[in-house]
Structure formats: C-alpha cells, structure tokens
Amino acid sequence: MRIYKKVSVAILIFYLLTYSKGFSMTFYVSKKGNDNWSGRISRPTLNHKDGPFLTVQRAIEEIKNMKEGMKPPEKSITIEVMDGTYQISDRIQIANCSSIHIKGIGKNVVLTGGQKIEKWEKINNPDILHRLNKNIREKVVMADLKKQGITDFGDFFQPSWAVSSGSQMYLYFNGKPMQIARWPDEGFAFTGDIVGKGRFYCDAGKEKLEKWREEKFLKAYGYWFYEWAAQHMEIESVDSESCIVSIRNPDSYEYGYKKGAMYFIYNGLSEINQPGEWCLNSDTGEIYFYPPSDIEKGDVIVSINTQPLIEIRNASKIRIENIVFENSRKEGITAYNGDDIIIEKCTFRNLGGWAIRQTSANNSKIRDCEIYNVGEGGIYIEGGSRKTLTPGNNQIVNNLIHDFSLWIRIYRPAIQINGVGNRVANNLIYNAPHMAIGWAGNENIIEFNEIHSVVLETNDAGAIYSGRDPSMQGNIIRYNYFHDIGRITGHGVASVYFDDGHCGNTVYGNIFYRACKPGRGNFGAVFIHGGRYNTIENNIFLECEQAYNESPWNQKLWNDYWTKPPYNQRIFGEEVDVRKEPYLSKYPWLINILNDTRPNVLARNIVYKCKAFIDRGKPELIDNLVEVDPMFESYDPYNPGFLKLKKGSPAFRIGFNQIPVENIGFKKGRHR
Template identity: 30%
Template sequence: MTMSNPVTICVGGDSPVSTLHEARDLARSSIATGSPVVVEIASGDYRLDEPLDLDDSDGGTESAPVIWRPRQGEEVRLHAGALLDGFQRVDDEATLQRLPEHARGKVWQVDLARAGVTNFGHPAAGGLELFFDGTPLTLARWPNEGFDRITGLVGGDPVDVRGTRGDAQGNLYVRRTRLQRWAAEPDPWAHGYWFWDWADERHRIQRVDAEYGVLELEPPAHRYGYRTGQWFYGYNLLCELDEPGEWYLDRQTGVLYLWPPTDVDAAEVSVSVGQHVVRMKGVANLTLQGLTFEFARGDAVQVRDARQVVIDNCTFRNLGGWAVTVSGGHGVRVKQCHIHGTGNGGIVLAGGDRTTLSSSDHVAEDNHIHHYGRVNRMYQPALQISGVGQQVRHNHIHHAPHMAIQFAGNDHLIELNEIHHVCLESNDAGAIYSGRDWTWRGTIIRHNLLWEITGFEDRGCVGVYLDDMLCGTQITGNLFYRVTRAAMIGGGRDCLVQDNLFVDCVPATHVDARAMNWASYHVETTMRDRLERMPVASPIWAQRYPELLTIWEEEAAAPKGNIIRRNVCQGGVWDGLREDARSYVELSANLVADDVGLEGTAPRFGLRADSLAHSIGFQQIPLEHVGPRDPSTR
C-alpha cells in the first residue's frame, strides 16, 4: 500500500521510541489530525509483557489509513514469551532416580523464576509451552509418538449408543509395562479419544494401580464415556522424559527439565508467557503488514468490531491459541499469511447479521496454513467461519489432526482452496464441515482441490461433510482425489452436487436419510428449536430461502430436493447412496467410467479434449487458479 505524505513513526534501532506502546501513543496525535500514519519498526525482537491494545483512536480513514510494518527489508518479531538461559545439568540424586536410566546425564534444568516466569498455567491446555530454536517441544509423554490402547473397562455404569458399548466411569485397564513408574508421579495426565474418534479430552490420572493395570481418571468423566480399544497417551511425566526434545515442569518448584535436541547453550530456548500480542476493538482502516507473531499462550491477534482492517503477509507460529480471530465488524481481510504450529486453529471469521442476512464481507485469502491443532486437536480448523457472507479463497491447508474448514451460518463462499492430509487423527470428520441446522443455507463450495484425505489409520473420513441435516449447500466444480466419502449429505435437503471430478474416491457420493431413522430425535428438538429462532417468514428470508416456509408440510425429516448431476467419476466407488434416501435424490447425467479421459499428474488432473465428460456438459475445473496466487506463499 502506498500513501501520500504519511507521518512516519520509527520504532527501535536508532529511534528514541523503543516500544510499540510508545509508538501507538505517538501515532494517535497524528491520526487525530487526519494524517495517514506509518509505524515503521526496526529489525529485532519485541517482547510484549502486555498486549498492544488498539481502539478507535488508533485507526485511520479510507483516505488516511494507518500501517504498522517493518522497516524495508528487515525482519520484526513480536512475541509474548520469555527467553531462558542458565541451564545446569541435573545432578541431584532424587531427580536422577526419577528419570529413565538412559536419560541420566543428558537432562538439564533451569529455574523459571530467573526469567520472571511464575504463572505456569495448566497441564490440560493453555499453559506454558517450551520452544527450542523456534520448534515446539513435547511435554514428556508415553508413547513418544502415537497412542496406546485401552485394553478393557473396570465397568460399573454401562453406556450403549446404538450398539456401541462402553462405560461412563473412567476406570480403565491398560498395559502394565509403564505403570509402576507412573504411580510415583505427582501430577500425571492422560489425553485420549475415549469413546468417539472425534471427541478428545485430557484427564488428570487420579490413581495408578500398577499391579492390576488400572488407570483411574479424575472426575468429571468424559461426556461420552470410555470404550475398549480407544486410544490415549500419558503425559506430564518426568519418568517418561526419555528422548531429546522432551521436557517437564515441576509446577511446585518452578524448575523446568529439558533433554535438549542440540547444544542448549547455543540455542534460543523460550517459553510462552502472555496471552495475546495484539488486540483491536473498534479499529478502522489499519493494516498489520510483514510482521511475525510468536509465543502467545492464547490467540496472537484478536480483532473485534473492526472495519477495513487488513492483516497482510504476516507469519504466525508457535502459539497456544489461534493466529487471528475476527468477530463482528465489516470487511476485515487476512491475506498472504503463513500460519503454522498453532495450539488451536488458524483463522476465525465471525460476523454479519443472520436476522437480516447482512454480510460481514470478511475475507481469508492466499494463506498457507499447516501443522495446526498442536494442543487442542479436534474442532480447531485452519479456517472457522460463521455468521453471514465470509469468503475463504486461494488458501493452502494441510497436515492437521482434524478439519480444514468449518462453517456455520449463511451465504459463505469457499473457493479455490487446496486441502490435503487433514483429519489425520479422526475418522467421522470432514475436511470441510458443517451440520445440524436447517437454517444454515446458501454456502457455495466450489473449485477446491481436496486430495489424500483418508482419516486416522486410513480408516476413512469425509471430504465435504454436510452433517446432520445441513441444507441448501452447493458443492460444485471441485476435484477430489483419494478422498473417502468425498461428498456427503447426511440427511439434509436442497443440496447440489454438480460438475465435480472424483478420482479414486470410496465412495464419491453419499446421501442418507438419518433424520427418518437413527437421528430422528433431533427433528423435534434441536432442528425445530434452531428453525424457530430465525425469522424465516420475514420478507428477506422468505425470498432467499422459500423452502423453509413449508418444511413442516414437506416431510421435514426426508432428504428432499438434493440433486447430484453432471459429475465425473473414475476409479473407487461412485454410488454411496443409502437405499432409504435414494428415492428422494435426483441423479442425472453423471459419467462413471474406468477411463473418463484424465490428463495431467496427480492430484491436479484435467480432462482431455476427447473426454466423454464434455458431452454431458461438464464444466472444466480452473485448477490453475487453485491455491495461493503468489507461489512464494504456498
């Protein structure tokens, strides 16, 4: 962005202004005169003990905006952490005896009070994390990677969910090989997928019975109960600090123990301390550009009730929460950012007025988001959108335990995104997901590339998952390659699946009538309640979604109005429609063949000029435009 004769406020380097808070206060006087302002930050690290709070006095106007950016060609890191030094090799006998034998002599310790860190947070999530040369390290755990399994249940309070049986009490039989050492730990924890593979939770371990191989988890119990064969790991265990890159914090003494990956004295070792880096409320016409955000325990940047705010070409990494959360306001854009290593997801966009269907026009575009959901694993997508009229386009999303994009509300646009290797720790999950509300309508999912999405242990998941009676969504012009249940309509109505190319998907399409059978209890409860909350008879709703006016007269539980047409499928399985739904679905002009005339290499397949797909009117997918438009951000 270029501006005419801006007031420039320099921070750091040779400037007398050394902190961002000072720069903010200086900028306010120039903003008040109507001048455009550039806050130019010299190269370096800027620790924020308190967030940089920006309000309506810190924003500009359309003709006189405000920009915060590094000095040209320099790198600036804003962080909420503390650097650690003064590590000493562990030599006291009591601690050495708690360590695995092969770790003795290799573990170092430091008193966090030396760095002024006394608030450690909680082992369950949201507390202090440790980073070594920019890499998040692992709180000591077993197994070191992956999971162990529940071998049985002590029982006492049986649970039966449609034939899936477990127990409501967290008393579990597990393998006994590690338990003798765990029994001596002061604060052991376990993280598991205790009943369903989409619902994880952390529990403190209340008691360890090493003789009988029982873990007794501290109440309250997991809301769904526990099931034999489900997976978990133990953590916050000094006795399992058994390889480089693991650490443990004694929360009583404040002493941190680390087996460093490399020379600890030559590395930057940091812990997260503050909750946020930047918070905006009521700001207008302000840009954050080219900055790196790191080491917050919570969300790095929070934006509330803002207008025309842009977060451009920033890096977000090593965070405990989200990179950017946007709520309310209008026209906020997050673009060309690199987001990775977040504890939660990537970007939240929420805004607009559902009662009037007024759009917020927030946009997330050209971002590269990967390896997110480090701490909170489920329902922490790269992009979470809600309200009305969010736009998510040209993003590259990959390598995550759960979803890529979750949407709720109305009239969103999800287009030209590349998504792969997500849902790596869950099976009943979707790369693009929404569900359980008849009034969430009008979203268009088009021209996206989804590939290699096969679930935990390759046991299957979903590409685009319209769960539990979601309605009125369009899935058009997407390419699915090696995706299980690529396009799934879970009992909903009025959905369109058209002009999609499915290659080696099992199955390509799925429609069921769950609201007429096992999920029927939702119809007169959740579904009716959410329908009655919205003004569906108001003129704007009646014009936009006339189907809702007569839904009760039109077999509300039936999956009516769904259309699957003009799709092309090669390999895998085409038809995954359940028989109880088939009569309600319009299937027409779909091409299913062993050779549909593909060209190009996986996953970016095209169709040859002689492909039979052209004869059914199939619309070519613009793969050359999928993903970030600047190749350097991919």
C-alpha cells in the same frame, strides 16, 4: 500515557498541520529507540536526544492523542517497525481508533510472548535421577523458572471437551516446538477394560506404571468415547498391581468412557526418553529437558504471555503487515468489532491459541500469511448478520496454513468462518488431526483452496465441515482440490461433510483425489448426514474408495429433531426464524421446512477409478459419467493442472464444464 508527552507543542502542531494538508505521517519503532523521544525519525540522533520509539504501543498512543487533540482528517498513519525481536509482556492494544498501518521493515520484525531460559543445570537430585531412564540421565538438564523470574507456569486444565484449556506453557528449541514427554512416544494407546467411571486398564506394563505412581503431574489426552470429542485430563492415581489408571474429575467428559478409546499419557519425568522431550513440575517451576543438540549453542524459549500479542477493539482501517508473531500462550491477533482490518504478509508460529481471531468483523482481509505450529486453529473470523442476512464481506485469501491443532486437536480448523457473505480462497492447508475448514452461516464461498493430509486422527469428520442447521443455506464450495484426506482405516472421513440436516448448499467443480476413508459409516468424499436438496455438481472423483454417500433421515427423525429444544431454536428462534423476513423472501421454501422432502442432487459429475459411486440413500442422479475414461490430457495427480480434459472427452457430452485448475491453490508471491 501522559508520562510520554515530551514532544513540544510547536513540533506537535507542525506534525498536525502537515498531516492535515495531505502529507503522509510515519512514526518509527526500533530496538534502539526510546519511548520518551518523538518517534518521528528512524534512527537516534547523534546526541541521543531524539529518535524512534522503543515500543509499538507508544506509537499507537501518540497517534491516538494526536487525533483526539486536533481532529485531523482520517488519513492513515504508518508505524514502521525496524528489524528486531520485541518482547510483549501483556498485549499491544489498538482500541477506539482508525486508520493505522503497522508495517515491519526488514525480514525479521518479531513480536514474541516468550522468554529465553538462560541458565540450565545438570541434575544432582538422586530422587529425580532415579526416575529418569538411566541411559539418558546425563543428557537431561534442569532449569528453575522461578529463579529466572517466571512464576506463572500455566495450566493444562480443560473444563470440557468443547472448550479451550488453560494457558499452558510451551517450550521451543531453536524455533521449533518440543514434545512434552509422553507414552507412547507416537500415536495412541487404547484403553483396556473400563472398571469404573474414568478408570481403565492400561497395558503399559507394571514396571512403567510403578514409575508413574511417583509422578505427581501426569496428564492424559484421549478420545475417551467418540473419536471427534477429545479432552485433556489429569491423572488421579495409578495402581501398578492391577494396572488401573484413574482420571481426576471424570464427569467433566460428558460422554463417558469405553474400551478401545485412543489416548496418551504425558508430562511424566520417567517418559523422557528421546531428544526434544520435556516435562514441567508446576509446583516448583522446575523444567526438565533432553535437548536435541548442545543447549549452550541453542535458544530455549518458554511462552509466558497469557494475552494476545495484539488486541484490536472497536477500530477500523487497521493494517498489519510483515510481522512475525510467536511464542505466546494465546493468540497472535484478536479483533473485536473491527471494520476494514487487513492482516497481510505476516507469520504466526509457536502460539498456544489461534493465530488470528476476529469477531464482529466486516470488510476485513487476511491474506498472504503463513501460520504453523499453533496449539489451536489458524484463523477464526465471524462477520455478517444471520438475523438480517447482511454480508460481512470478509476475505481469507492466499494463506499457507499447516501443522495446526497441536494442543486442542478437534474443531480447531485452519479456517473457521461464521456469518454471512464471506469468502475463503486460494489457501493451502495441510497436516492436522481434524478439520481444515469449518463454516456456519449463509451465502459464504469457499473456493480455489488446496487441502491435503488432514483429518489424520479423528472419525466421523470432514476436511470441510458444517452441520446441524438447515437454515444455513446458499453456501458454495467450488473449485477446490482435495487429496489424501484421512489416514486411519476404520474411521469415517469425508472431504466435504454436511452433518445433521444441513440443506440447500452447493458443491461444484471440485477435484477429489483419494479424498476419503469410508470407515464404519461408509463415508464418501462428499458425505451428507440427514441433509436435503444439496447440489453436488460438476465434480471429479478420482481414485476414491467411495465417491459420494449419504445417511438419510426418515421423516419422524427429521420432525423430532427440528421441533424440539435445542435445535428448534436454530430455525424458529429469535435470531433466525425462517417463517419471517428476510428468510421468507430469500429462501421461501423454508416455510415448509418440516415437510420438504426434496432429495440431494448429483449432476454431471465424473467418477473414475473409484471403488464405489453411491450405495445408500436416494439422491436424484442426473447425467453422471461413472467409470468411463474421461480422457484427461495427462494423469499426474500431484500436478495442479493434471485434470484438464481433452477436447473429445465424453464428459462434455453430458454438459460437464472444464474446471479452472490453473487458478487453484496458494499463489506464492502474489502480494509479497
């Protein structure tokens, strides 16, 4: 960055002296700027010899150089970014520094990882026209990405169901993600007979399969065996006579294949049949698109950046405010080993990966942001030490997160929180195929969130989910409002799901309205699989098909699970050993974990207009009010205050405490 050191020594000393005396310091970034200028004034001078910087990265480098050179006191320096769209070709790096505030000034400060496609052509190639539906041949246009300087077309490869795929390219029209051409147009098809590993009968019809034979870049996405484990695959071959579709590298999906599995086929030229659909020839770089409206009057953007738009490493006291992050193939912001990182009032949209991903985070806050149209999850944050039970004190508060998990559709929740002593509150989460919130760790709090219309696609799943570790105790899920959870009849879906032996956690004061799908596993709104001595207390279950249920483990299964690899290492390992400190003092009962048979406890819950309360397991039941009119002040399930109880409610006689419904949900304009 020495090329930019054009500022005179005298001016630099002046800035440092004023900064060290307590005056605030601000650098400016503008589309009208120049990285050879000082960055200390917001507009170019009349003689165009000084003015704002052109890039945020230049401002960061200037701040780092200044601090390293003179060692001033650690006061925050502000970078004000003026209205405009700033294309980020690599990433903005904030590393090994502290006390920087990056603030968007205005309503449209945008960091984009995309490129506009300027030139579209009518299709004249007869081979291409032949493969298109004759009714729309004149409506589909083509662009040669190579001619527009784009040579990295990404890939759709996913090495296994549990990991992310490659840096796939997305196409956006007027700010909205367009649909990769697919069959069926909506929902899923179901595999027919399995005739070999990764080979199945497809009922699309011989005419369609004959067209697929000419498609070189067909892909498939499917829940090939379990409806909680899906994977993107490449199509190896299509036999139109026998109607058999064969998947390339079928062993990469570890569970095998079954008849009746949900799947769809995509990226086929012959499947473009609706406005908004597109497909990509990744050999030639030709992209084909059926625009929803006049393409000459619209903006078509493809994502090209394969890096996070902002990357923070080994930094503290970093604040990012009022900025839009969009059109990247990866994350909006990643942060590694950060302390006191604040991200607020930002918008994350049209991203291929997570919106925000933080690891080794402490004392950080993500608040008042909106996240939507992201390929993976919303916010991933890991903070606090499970080894020492030291809290991370991170907070994810008052965010609006919807329409996520568009590409990797499983285990990419709106919020994933790992570690100790973190808080998730007042978020509004909706529209997703799988989870809303995932958690792993100890002493975390999830409260005052509204969650609806999630787990719309998957089975054996929960809106809030965690599992497979009985040492993860002391977590509290309270004062949340769940409604309209799950969609597919036959799928087992809960609002709160403790899976595979989770113990010692609390579900308190939540409202569950139409909040489950029992399915084959007979799931309740709260469902516990194998877990023990969890407390389910002071909740309201309303119009749920099943309020609560559990699938208990016998003692042999319990001991086998926790005394053999790999799961024995979760409770008797190097990172966590429940026989040693600090677990011995914090959770003394865990010393007896293999023989502790205490039941789950259901106490002082209201169950009203539900088809069933509980029909499996032997939890301890204490003073629950079941199918007795609880006397609500009003009965409008879509009014956030609908479940206040009248003074004479019989629920108060069993010790039920009024739920503070007025504090639940997203608070619009709280910090904006």
